[in-house]
Amino acid sequence: MAILSVKSLTKNFGGLCANSNINMEIEKDELIGLIGPNGAGKTTLFNMLTGVYEPSEGQIVINFDGKEKDIAGKKPYVITKMGIARTFQNIRLFKDLTVLDNVKIAMHKDVQYNLLQAIFRTPKFFKEEERMEKEANELLKILKLDTKIGELASNLPYGEQRRLEIARALATNPKLLFLDEPAAGMNPQETAELTELIRFIKEKFEISVVLIEHDMSLVMNLCERIYVLDYGKLIASGNPEEIAQNPRVIEAYLGEEI
Amino acid sequence: MKHLFTKKNLMWLLFGALICIAMYFVFGVVTQKWQKTLITAAYYIIGALGLNLIIGVSGQFSLGHAGFIAIGAYSVGVVFQGDATLANFALGIAIGVVITCAVALIIAVPTFRLRGDYLAIATLGFSEIIRIAIQNMKITGGASGLSYLSFENINDHGMFLMMLITIVLSILLIVNFVKSSHGRATISVREDEIASEAMGVNTTKYKTIAFLIGASLAAIAGAYVGPMNFFIKPGDFGFQKSIDVLVIVVLGGMGSLSGTVIAGIFIAVINTLLQNYSDIRMILYAIILVTTMIFRPKGLFGNKEITDIFSKKRKEAE
Numbered sequence: 097m098a099i100l101s102v103k104s105l106t107k108n109f110g111g112l113c114a115n116s117n118i119n120m121e122i123e124k125d126e127l128i129g130l131i132g133p134n135g136a137g138k139t140t141l142f143n144m145l146t147g148v149y150e151p152s153e154g155q156i157v158i159n160f161d162g163k164e165k166d167i168a169g170k171k172p173y174v175i176t177k178m179g180i181a182r183t184f185q186n187i188r189l190f191k192d193l194t195v196l197d198n199v200k201i202a203m204h205k206d207v208q209y210n211l212l213q214a215i216f217r218t219p220k221f222f223k224e225e226e227r228m229e230k231e232a233n234e235l236l237k238i239l240k241l242d243t244k245i246g247e248l249a250s251n252l253p254y255g256e257q258r259r260l261e262i263a264r265a266l267a268t269n270p271k272l273l274f275l276d277e278p279a280a281g282m283n284p285q286e287t288a289e290l291t292e293l294i295r296f297i298k299e300k301f302e303i304s305v306v307l308i309e310h311d312m313s314l315v316m317n318l319c320e321r322i323y324v325l326d327y328g329k330l331i332a333s334g335n336p337e338e339i340a341q342n343p344r345v346i347e348a349y350l351g352e353e354i
Numbered sequence: 355m356k357h358l359f360t361k362k363n364l365m366w367l368l369f370g371a372l373i374c375i376a377m378y379f380v381f382g383v384v385t386q387k388w389q390k391t392l393i394t395a396a397y398y399i400i401g402a403l404g405l406n407l408i409i410g411v412s413g414q415f416s417l418g419h420a421g422f423i424a425i426g427a428y429s430v431g432v433v434f435q436g437d438a439t440l441a442n443f444a445l446g447i448a449i450g451v452v453i454t455c456a457v458a459l460i461i462a463v464p465t466f467r468l469r470g471d472y473l474a475i476a477t478l479g480f481s482e483i484i485r486i487a488i489q490n491m492k493i494t495g496g497a498s499g500l501s502y503l504s505f506e507n508i509n510d511h512g513m514f515l516m517m518l519i520t521i522v523l524s525i526l527l528i529v530n531f532v533k534s535s536h537g538r539a540t541i542s543v544r545e546d547e548i549a550s551e552a553m554g555v556n557t558t559k560y561k562t563i564a565f566l567i568g569a570s571l572a573a574i575a576g577a578y579v580g581p582m583n584f585f586i587k588p589g590d591f592g593f594q595k596s597i598d599v600l601v602i603v604v605l606g607g608m609g610s611l612s613g614t615v616i617a618g619i620f621i622a623v624i625n626t627l628l629q630n631y632s633d634i635r636m637i638l639y640a641i642i643l644v645t646t647m648i649f650r651p652k653g654l655f656g657n658k659e660i661t662d663i664f665s666k667k668r669k670e671a672e
Binding site: 146148171172173176177181182184188189190191192193197200201202203204205207209211214215216217219221222224225228264265267268 | 357358527530531534535536537538539541542545546548549550551552553554555556557563657
């Protein structure tokens, strides 16, 4: 059974149809690539799946624990609480906060004390703070950011900011992780490291990963299955070899023969 | 318990207590003019701490503080038409906070769809609505306001002590809120609302919570206006009052509580000093503000606290 099924999803911005009639299925522990030329509607699709946009039509059904739930049009924070996390194409860290606080904020949804307990500093508050501190430290260690815990997020080098975004998304304890162009702006060596990292977190946290990427070396190397979008429509899906040879995909990227 | 009575907390307790005791004694020896200055400073500090929570921590630009101060002032004013006792003062504050929370909630629902300048204008509008509503109600004495509001058996010195305690409690409330998971969630709204929501933070909820706490502190500050000036009238709570409080927050540094306290004292002292030059008072006031902002564009303290200086020193010592 698929953990995420997208059924005839459509998004119109006025007269512009950004996504039309998209059908997708994502299984447990899969690594999926979502590719397509610029303006194909990849990020729009992500934004609908994570609740930033409300779909014009169609359903998004999640099934993490045997129960089917339609999450189309739900608020982003509700969707995150259900187990879907994301990173952003243009990095959106909490820049003036420390690396540790960035991760702790993502853990807030599971915090066990309420506002009054925080203001009156009850024992529960300290117990929870200790737990969060410990878990955040462990997570940062896994992502090799443990030496930067007290640094401001804005002071990290670019590659580490990307990694922190992934760490922060993982801190929400997701079952499905969306990465929006994780390798954008990286050099080949950094991209290679990122490829390893994504593979590693997928195994380590037992999650499904969906990523948008323009770097074909990363996509072909990493993804088990690929969906291709062009002009808002799904034009192909399959494993990397099939996609590389698919005439419609080649046409979308390189244009048709005369 | 072991967490509450750490060496650091005890040190701060001692530090805070010493400052309060010192201020209390200073109040006893200075002239009446400076007593008035200290009381005004304390009143502005309480209000500005609340506004700093709204602007500096949750990042929502509100110009509606005068409205909430008015609600607090009039709640106490109306209750004081009976007896001006301490018990009635507490009752007035309680009523003021309840009304303020209700009004703030009504304001929050439509306005928190707005951002930045638009939110400022909308809150400003609501503040004026509150003022005009008060002006047209019978119980509040209309445009002429309410008078004879000084405490029956508490002198200025006693009131100043009450204000000091209020400031300490407000700082404790804000610090405990900000340094909790809920506070971090609120700060994340200021940093990046979209990312915050994507990380599972209900942004509207935390914006509203910060707004309610901030507005309540404004009402508590307002409660002291009556006993301070002996009378209140709607004209005292025009939008100029919101600006006065805003100036303190910006001057002290958005997000810095120590900055707010220092800036509150700074402004009150400047105002008193400039009283002797009434002709050019506003010009000098403006020049001082402009120069301060040129040399400290992020406010006197930026987003730092006094405590940061100490912890940095300790780190270097290690």
